[in-house]
Amino acid sequence: MKDENFLKANNARSFWHPMTSPADSHKSPPAIITGGEGVRIRDIDGHEVVDAVGGLWNVNLGYSCQPIKDAIAAQLDRLPYYSTFRGTSNDAVIELAEELRAFFAPDGLTRAFFTSGGSDSVETALRLARQYHKIRGEAGRVKFLSLKKGYHGTHFGGASVNGNANFRTMYEPLLPGCHHVSAPYTYRNPFNESDPARLAQLCLAALEDEIAFQGAGTIAAFIMEPILGAGGVIPPHPSFMPGVAAICRKNGILLIADEVITAFGRTGAWTGSRLWGVQPDFACTAKAITNAYFPFGALMIGEAVAEVFEKDETGKAAIGHGYTYSGHPVGAAAALACLAETRRLKVNENAAARGTELHQGLLALQTRHAVIGDVRGGHGLMCALELVADRASKKPADKAVPGKVQAVAYQAGAMVRVSGPNIILSPPLVLSSADVGVILSALDAGLSEVG
Numbered sequence: 001m002k003d004e005n006f007l008k009a010n011n012a013r014s015f016w017h018p019m020t021s022p023a024d025s026h027k028s029p030p031a032i033i034t035g036g037e038g039v040r041i042r043d044i045d046g047h048e049v050v051d052a053v054g055g056l057w058n059v060n061l062g063y064s065c066q067p068i069k070d071a072i073a074a075q076l077d078r079l080p081y082y083s084t085f086r087g088t089s090n091d092a093v094i095e096l097a098e099e100l101r102a103f104f105a106p107d108g109l110t111r112a113f114f115t116s117g118g119s120d121s122v123e124t125a126l127r128l129a130r131q132y133h134k135i136r137g138e139a140g141r142v143k144f145l146s147l148k149k150g151y152h153g154t155h156f157g158g159a160s161v162n163g164n165a166n167f168r169t170m171y172e173p174l175l176p177g178c179h180h181v182s183a184p185y186t187y188r189n190p191f192n193e194s195d196p197a198r199l200a201q202l203c204l205a206a207l208e209d210e211i212a213f214q215g216a217g218t219i220a221a222f223i224m225e226p227i228l229g230a231g232g233v234i235p236p237h238p239s240f241m242p243g244v245a246a247i248c249r250k251n252g253i254l255l256i257a258d259e260v261i262t263a264f265g266r267t268g269a270w271t272g273s274r275l276w277g278v279q280p281d282f283a284c285t286a287k288a289i290t291n292a293y294f295p296f297g298a299l300m301i302g303e304a305v306a307e308v309f310e311k312d313e314t315g316k317a318a319i320g321h322g323y324t325y326s327g328h329p330v331g332a333a334a335a336l337a338c339l340a341e342t343r344r345l346k347v348n349e350n351a352a353a354r355g356t357e358l359h360q361g362l363l364a365l366q367t368r369h370a371v372i373g374d375v376r377g378g379h380g381l382m383c384a385l386e387l388v389a390d391r392a393s394k395k396p397a398d399k400a401v402p403g404k405v406q407a408v409a410y411q412a413g414a415m416v417r418v419s420g421p422n423i424i425l426s427p428p429l430v431l432s433s434a435d436v437g438v439i440l441s442a443l444d445a446g447l448s449e450v451g
C-alpha cells in the first residue's frame, strides 16, 4: 500500500466515484477504508467503526469469512478463468447451479443464468422476459411495469424501470414502454392512506388500472423488490406482493422479483419472495451471493419459464445474451463457499433477531428525536429513518441534515448510509446485540447533533 500522504493527496483526483458528484468528492474527500474485520471497518486514520451499511447491502457474513477467501485462492490456483459461452463449462459453476437450485426450490426457481452483478441480473431478466413471450408467439408483449421508488440498477433497462428520478433524468430518453405505479409507501402516498392493508389494496387497484390502460397483451413483465431497498427501505403490507403475483398471473404477465438485496437471508427469510409466500417467474440476485468478495450474480428462473425455453421447437430460444464473466469459476467458487457458510450460520435467523432489536431501538430513538419522521423496518436487518424538518407537515429535512447525522455517527462508532432524506441501515447479518447497541448509540449522537 502507498503511504498515507500519497493516498490522501490523490484521493478522488483520478477516478470518479459512482452516485457522487465529482466536485463534491473534491470538496469533501471520501473516507479511505483500509481494513475490515468481523463487522467492523477501519479507515486510513485508524478509526474503527461498526459497518451498519454492510459494504453495500452485500457483506452479509462480515469481513473475515475465511472459507470464502480460501475458496477464491484455491480456485485461482486451479483455474482462474474460463468462459461458459457455448461449448465450455467449469466444475465450480456446475456445482453452484445445483446448490442454487436446491436453495431456491421453495421459490419455484430451478435454473440459473450467471451474471457479474445486480444490474446485469436485472438486464438479463428483462431480456429473457421479452424472449419468453416471443417464443410463445406473443411478440407484442414488450412493455415493463414497475414501482415508483423502486431501484433496479443502472443499465439502460434497469434505469428505465427505476422509480427514482435521480437515476433517470440525466440519462433520458430511456427504454420506451416502461411504466410505473405507486408503491405501497405508507408514510407518503398519493392516496393519503395511512393504513398499510388498505394502501396495499389501493396500489393493487392502481396496478390493475394501469394494465387495463396499457393492454395486458402489451406487457411482458412486472418487476419489484420484495422490500424496496435503496428507495428508503419500504416494506409492503403482507398482502401486496401476493396480490401483485395474482394480478400478473391473471394477465399473463411475468413477475420478476428483484432480490439483489433481499436474497440470502437479509429479511429474516431466505428470500424476499418466500417472506411473502410468492413464487416469482424470475429472481435477480447478486451482492451477498459471494459476500461481496467477488463481483457475481445469478438470475434464477422459474420452472414454467424454463420449460418454454427448453422445449422450444421454433428455433427462437437461443439465448443471444451473456457476459464474458457469466459463470466465472472464481466467482462460482466464492458463491459456493458463501452459500455453505450462509446456511451453516443460519444468518437469516440472526438477521430476524437482531433486526427486531435494531427496529425497536430506532422506534425508541424516534420518541426522543423530533427529526425522525418515520422509522421503517421490522423484517430482518434492513431499516431506515426518514428525517423531516417538521413532523406535522412531514416537510423533508434540509438536505444537509442526513449527512451531518452520518458524519457524527461515524465519529461515534458506526458507518450509516444516506439516501435522500433517509438514513439506511443494512449491517452484516452476523451482527451481535452489542453491535446493535453501538449502531443505536452512534445514531443517537448524530441525531442529537442535528436536534
Ligand SMILES: Cc1ncc(COP(=O)(O)O)c(C=O)c1O
Pocket: 117, 118, 119, 120, 122, 151, 152, 153, 154, 225, 229, 230, 258, 259, 260, 261, 286, 287
Ligand atoms: C434491488 C437492486 N437491484 C439491482 C441493483 C444493482 O446491483 P449492482 O449495483 O450490483 O449492479 C441493486 C443495487 O443496489 C439493488 O439494490
